[in-house]
Amino acid sequence: MTADLTREVEHIARLARLELTEDEKIEMAGLLSSVLDTARKIQEIDTTGVEPTAHVIDLAAAFREDVVKPSLYLNRVLQNAPRRNKSYFYVPRIKSLE
Amino acid sequence: MKLYAMTAVQLSSILAKKEVSSVEVVNSFLERIESVEPYLKAFITHTPALALDMAKTVDQRRAKGEKLHPLAGVPIAIKDNICTQNIRTTCASKMLDNFIPPYDATVITSLKNAGMPLLGKTNMDEFAMGSSTENSAFFVSRNPWDLSCVPGGSSGGSAVAVSAGMAPLALGSDTGGSIRQPASLCGLTGLRPTYGRVSRYGLIPFASSLDQVGILSLDARDNALLLNLIAGHDPMDSTSLPVDVPDYLRTMDSELQNLRIGVIKQNIGPDFSPEVTTVVKELLSAFNDSNFFMEEVSFPLRDYGLNAYYIIAPSEASSNLARYDGVRFGYRAEAEDTDTMFSKTRGTGFGPEAKRRIMTGTYALSAGYYDACYVQAMKVRTLVRREYEAIFKNFDLLVGAATPTTAFKIGDKIDSPLQMYLSDICNINDALAGLPSLAMLSGFSSQGLPVGLQLTAPPLKEDLLFQVACFLEEKRGDLAKRPNLELNEGEGSRV
Numbered sequence: 111m112t113a114d115l116t117r118e119v120e121h122i123a124r125l126a127r128l129e130l131t132e133d134e135k136i137e138m139a140g141l142l143s144s145v146l147d148t149a150r151k152i153q154e155i156d157t158t159g160v161e162p163t164a165h166v167i168d169l170a171a172a173f174r175e176d177v178v179k180p181s182l183y184l185n186r187v188l189q190n191a192p193r194r195n196k197s198y199f200y201v202p203r204i205k206s207l208e
Numbered sequence: 209m210k211l212y213a214m215t216a217v218q219l220s221s222i223l224a225k226k227e228v229s230s231v232e233v234v235n236s237f238l239e240r241i242e243s244v245e246p247y248l249k250a251f252i253t254h255t256p257a258l259a260l261d262m263a264k265t266v267d268q269r270r271a272k273g274e275k276l277h278p279l280a281g282v283p284i285a286i287k288d289n290i291c292t293q294n295i296r297t298t299c300a301s302k303m304l305d306n307f308i309p310p311y312d313a314t315v316i317t318s319l320k321n322a323g324m325p326l327l328g329k330t331n332m333d334e335f336a337m338g339s340s341t342e343n344s345a346f347f348v349s350r351n352p353w354d355l356s357c358v359p360g361g362s363s364g365g366s367a368v369a370v371s372a373g374m375a376p377l378a379l380g381s382d383t384g385g386s387i388r389q390p391a392s393l394c395g396l397t398g399l400r401p402t403y404g405r406v407s408r409y410g411l412i413p414f415a416s417s418l419d420q421v422g423i424l425s426l427d428a429r430d431n432a433l434l435l436n437l438i439a440g441h442d443p444m445d446s447t448s449l450p451v452d453v454p455d456y457l458r459t460m461d462s463e464l465q466n467l468r469i470g471v472i473k474q475n476i477g478p479d480f481s482p483e484v485t486t487v488v489k490e491l492l493s494a495f496n497d498s499n500f501f502m503e504e505v506s507f508p509l510r511d512y513g514l515n516a517y518y519i520i521a522p523s524e525a526s527s528n529l530a531r532y533d534g535v536r537f538g539y540r541a542e543a544e545d546t547d548t549m550f551s552k553t554r555g556t557g558f559g560p561e562a563k564r565r566i567m568t569g570t571y572a573l574s575a576g577y578y579d580a581c582y583v584q585a586m587k588v589r590t591l592v593r594r595e596y597e598a599i600f601k602n603f604d605l606l607v608g609a610a611t612p613t614t615a616f617k618i619g620d621k622i623d624s625p626l627q628m629y630l631s632d633i634c635n636i637n638d639a640l641a642g643l644p645s646l647a648m649l650s651g652f653s654s655q656g657l658p659v660g661l662q663l664t665a666p667p668l669k670e671d672l673l674f675q676v677a678c679f680l681e682e683k684r685g686d687l688a689k690r691p692n693l694e695l696n697e698g699e700g701s702r703v
Contacts, residue, residue: 129555162586190537205499
């Protein structure tokens with residue numbers, strides 16, 4: 111795997127917050143390469159003047175009245191927390207950026 | 209006839225006539241599950257006590273003379289990416305192995321309000337990513353027609369449950385074929401509704417512009433009966449259509465007049481298994497009749513659509529799966545700081561296919577690649593939609609094979625993701641265009657494996673899908689719709 115491709119894989123893995131093993135990195139390099147192949151294939155099509163489709167249905171944004179409605183009870187919100195401290199989700203400390 | 213071998217419509221009828229109680233019905237399915245589940249492994253979580261509770265409640269209400277929904281007392285299995293309050297919901301992932309949803313999906317609320325007992329949560333490809341159910345973090349489900357074969361995916365567990373008589377109905381989800389492909393491989397009727405027809409609230413998302421909850425059933429009538437219940441606008445889902453739900457059963461037996469049917473050339477073609485093509489064409493000959501006009505039509509964008517899907521879906525998935533960070537729910541890996549925790553949690557909590565798709569999507573959306581990959585794919589999607597619109601000016605319905613082959617062997621494609629992706633080739637473009645699409649049993653291969661036919665209609669024309677499916681079922685005749693489950697160790701079990 112070239113140095114460039116390694117950097118690319120590590121960069122994407124970093125963006126995705128995915129810790130990868132060395133073997134996985136090698137596999138992903140091949141994968142990213144095939145993504146580019148896929149992109150090349152769809153670039154064969156002339157899309158001049160074509161609007162991208164983000165949504166297949168032509169719905170205007172769905173609004174509702176600005177009225178407070180009941181929400182989930184706090185206990186339910188926290189019930190799946192791996193670690194909890196009273197009404198907080200408890201996580202390891204946030205490391206300062208190097 | 210055993211209760212577990214009946215269709216939902218049949219069960220509904222005998223329940224309404226009080227010939228049988230819902231408790232008896234549920235018990236029949238529970239016994240069937242006990243008998244065949246060890247060999248098939250369709251379920252991740254069983255909920256027999258809850259199912260019997262609901263059955264008892266329904267029986268009591270019926271005894272009091274209350275007017276009940278036609279599906280009251282008819283049990284159902286649920287794909288494990290649909291949130292069921294207080295019932296473990298895993299998406300077949302280590303990431304959600306211990307997740308207990310604090311709320312019900314809207315579709316689940318509808319089922320409960322109608323009085324349908326929930327039998328359990330079914331196995332699937334992790335986070336709905338896959339076409340064989342082999343990507344489940346827990347175990348592989350087996351095709352009841354041939355235990356060495358996959359049931360398809362990602363709604364494989366649901367397909368196994370219905371096909372083997374463990375449930376008369378099941379909910380699944382379809383993003384790029386995940387209901388229609390397993391339905392086809394297991395000999396069932398599988399519906400992907402129009403995008404927005406059924407609420408996605410509580411469906412754990414994979415690709416939000418493509419995901420739809422849908423139905424696996426034994427025939428079109430059962431499917432329509434359940435769609436009547438779960439379709440409809442939901443204020444909790446802003447992509448849900450504010451459109452009334454017709455009675456899908458009402459028009460099912462109406463005569464089809466002057467229907468223009470387009471056979472998609474690329475979906476009946478030379479790169480498909482010859483047996484599939486033969487069996488599908490045989491059923492399509494039912495349209496050789498003065499009431500129909502059938503002609504081949506080309507869909508040249510088919511392969512480009514597949515490629516566009518494999519950029520769009522992972523891109524949306526990379527966003528939807530960003531929430532799995534070990535903070536608020538699910539699996540958490542131990543670490544000294546949050547950043548490391550995120551990366552370790554996600555690195556060890558996700559399976560290989562999920563990681564592949566997250567990487568693909570993150571890459572396609574990253575600076576420098578966004579326009580060439582994601583935006584271009586979305587433009588191709590527009591062209592796919594336009595192509596369907598143009599075709600539907602001249603045709604009322606499109607048909608073709610539902611899958612290029614019959615069920616493949618477990619282990620055959622798991623090592624080549626790109627090969628696996630090709631098994632959805634017939635289903636993907638309909639999903640890109642948000643169209644309603646139905647897969648149904650058309651016949652069997654020489655190995656005795658089901659062959660599926662797919663029907664695609666313009667938006668909101670599920671009624672037409674059901675009508676045509678009914679017509680074809682009649683023409684196809686009463687094929688052995690159930691697998692002959694002969695199981696090991698002398699414990700033969702026949703339907």
